[in-house]
Amino acid sequence: MKIYKQITTEMIEQDLRYLELLSHKFPTIAAASTEIINLEAILNLPKGTEHFLADLHGEYEAFQHVLRNASGAIKRKVNELFGNTLREAEKKEICTLIYYPEQKLQLVKEKETDLIDWYVITLNQLVRVCQNVSSKYTRSKVRKALPAEFSYIIQELLHESSMDPNKEAYINVIISTIIDTHRADDFIIALCNLIQRLTIDSLHILGDIFDRGPGPHIIMDTLCDYHNFDIQWGNHDILWMGAAAGNDCCIANALRLAMRYGNLAALEDGYGINLLPLATFAMEAYADDPCEFFGPKTDPQNNPYNNKTLRLMGQMHKAISIIQFKLEADIIRRRPEFHMEDRLLLHHIDFEKKKFILDGQEYEMRDCFFPTIDPADPYRLTEEEAEIVQKLHYSFTRSEKLRKHMKCLFRYGCMFNVCNSNLLFHASMPLNEDGTLKEVEILGRKYKGKELLNRTGQLIRTAYFADEDNDEKAFALDYIWYLWCGKDSPAFDKSKMATFERYFLVDKSTHKEVKGAYYTLRDREDICDMILDEFGVEGEHRHIINGHVPVKAVKGEKPIKANGKLMVIDGGFSRAYQPETGIAGYTLVYHSRGFQLVQHEPFTSTQKAIEEGQDIKSTTQIVELSSKRMMVKDTDKGRELSIQIEDLKKLLVAYRTGIIKEKAS
Structure with a gap:
């Protein structure tokens, strides 16, 4: 009789259209009752285990092992x-x-x-x-x-x-x-x-699948077939999304990073990108250049390339870097609202003195061989460079494998996710120095917090999916590059990306990239609470979970911040970061008893794991344990099921009172 007291005729009539539709799926009292019993039972099962990983950076062997x-x-x-x-x-x-x-x-x-x-x-x-x-x-x-x-x-x-x-x-x-x-x-x-x-019931990837490591395409193949996952896009993912959408600056950056870390296989074998035009041009243009500062960062113990190939990659690396600076200048001048004029640097080179001159100060250059730069018009592509850009553009936008992986990234990804009282995003929430949400202007309107992440996500989709060539599409294509390296990008949030300075200037003070206010203020519990409120995250135990900035465990930095409100799980999956972090990554496991943070040592190889049973050496730290076991009814899914149960109860009352007739089986 309790069900009749809770549900009135007026409530049924308000939802009558929906209940009529629901009756097609559950046509009888017996069918609706059985489903209520089933859903009530599910609510009282333990919650499934969630697995959080971040900043995989192409390290497919370590990723697959941690997944297994x-x-x-x-x-x-x-x-x-x-x-x-x-x-x-x-x-x-x-x-x-x-x-x-x-x-x-x-x-x-x-x-x-x-x-x-x-x-x-x-x-x-x-x-x-x-x-x-x-x-x-x-x-x-x-x-x-x-x-x-x-x-x-x-x-x-x-x-x-x-x-x-x-x-x-x-x-x-x-x-x-x-x-x-x-x-x-x-x-x-x-x-x-x-x-x-x-x-593992569900997998959360907090961004940066691409770049640095040898197998981002292998990771994406694994994810495309995984049973239940979501992705929060990182700036490296957005870079590749921009490249697949046809942004030439993104294409050049993706190629530059591949050369920097010696990842030809990911481009050629993984995505069928034709590198021959770039290789031919680089060998000719930089034939007399040792390109000593552009040799790829490869593992000395596991280097698959001979000296001739390493030299070629150095030449290609330098060639695509110069092309990148020229292409980026085109967007910067076209979009003054990006406020990136300080990234126009080629015209500050004094080719006679072989110095870099900025604001009256001279800086020593460690490399001043620029056969493709015209001092009178430094940002103009040569005919050969323009032709290479055109061919690379065709290769990226026509790659079937890349298109498949982008479809997966868009289908299962977004800028942020709220799941079971956890706010997941890759990098940052742009903040002012006083801790308030920073307003970022996009196309004449200001956005902050949740609105900003929603708007940037919309623009990324517009850049890739919009069929019509209009002002919004053109802006979105440019903005997707800004999200990779722009000061107010929530996926980046640093003063600059100092690529030119790191490559060409001796003075290391010019290499510094100043992080946005979020990266220091996120240590404060009140700031985390403010951000959680902004996204409507509820619950007694709620958290922000990030990646992006490697936690330097070797220097004593802790991944748990703001009195447990924030967890940063980029600990160096990428081999390139492991000397800096001292470990090989963090992963987070959230089961029915609470949170466990797992700190991993470097993964040797799949072969040793199979032949010698060498597992990744891991240290587990209990972050938070619940006094009682968390059940499905305590989760977001549980709340959805509870709503379904209420609707089914209304349908039962509708059947029993004759408002809706049972259907013949």
Whole structure:
């Protein structure tokens, strides 16, 4: 009778149109009641585990390993299940098998003398792990995750116990028959992949998938097939989105970074970018230039290139850098509202003195060989440079693989996300020195806070998707470059990107990039609360989670700031940053008991992980533990389900009072 007291006829009539539509999906009292029971039950399951990663920067091997081991969550579960019954070496073998089932199986079959016995033991162990990780989900959700060919068998094994005397023989026969029919390998692979999938319910990527590391395209391939994820765009992602949209400045920057870090494979093999025109031009234009300051930053222990190729990359690096400065000058002069005139630097070079002169002060240049710069018109592209830009533009905008990855970035990405009382964005929230939200002018209107991030997200989509060539599209294409390196960009928020100074000026004081106010004020709890309020983030335990600026753990910097209100999880996934940070990245795990921050040591290689069971050495820090276990009803999803339950209850009343008639089955 309680349901009738809560829901009145007037409430039903207000929602009648919607309830009529809902009745097509749940045509009877029985169907609506069953769904209410199902949803109420789901609300009382533990919340799924969320996994947060940031600033992957193309380090695909480390990324895939952290994804496979769920930042140590699988290892913890194996320890919980087999802690006192298996040796450490045996538990390590199970973990490696779960992470890399295909490769590990090959090694086992080469060494194992009694393969049948190994299959029986291993299958039983994997079933136990799978039962554990699937226990927080409904049978329906688990069933949807199952591989079709083994769905029935896995369901039987997960929901029956060999401890039950009536079922022991049944379970044993299933396992022995899997082995007898030579399906054990395929079944083990299916179980291991299922364990990986069920251990993490959702994945959050806080930006910067691209640049520096060798495999951003491999990371994107992995994400495109991942079961549940979202992306908060970082400035490096936005750079590639701009390149794919046809912004030539973004294309030049993306190429420059690829040359700087020796990542030809990502461009040529990953995206089919034709680098031959640039290589031919660079060899000719810089034939007499050693390009000693433009050699790629490669790992001395793992350098795939010979000296001839390294020299060529240095020449290409310098060639595309000069082209970039010229292209950027075109946007800067076209868009005075960007206030980036201080980035017009080529005309400050005194080619006779071989000095850089700014505001009457002379600066020593470490390189002053510029065969393609006309001192009388330094920002004009030569004919050869213009032709190269045209060909590279065609290559980027026509790449099918890049187009597929951009579609994924746009479908699952945005500038920010609010999820379960956590505000996620990559870099910054532009602030004034006094801690108030900074107003940023875009096309004559001022935006700040949430409005600013929404507007920048709209412009990025306009730059890529708008069909018509109009003023908004043209501005958006220019603005997408500004978001990469502009002072008031929420994805960057520094005084300048000092690329020219770092390459050409000896005086290191000119290299300094002053961070925006956010990066110092974010240590204050009241500032974090103000930003959380701006985005409507509610909850007793609410947080901001960022990446972008590497946490220098080696110097004692902490990733947890503002009394636990803010977490910065860029700890150096990129190998290029690891000497600076002293570690190899942070990841964050948010399960039903609370938050755990995982600090990782450098990842050696996938091969060693498989052959020697070398996992990433990780240290787990408990950030926040809840006094009671967090259930689905405590999450954003739970609130959605509660609304659905209320609507279904209204439909039940509508059926029972005759306002809506049940439909024939």
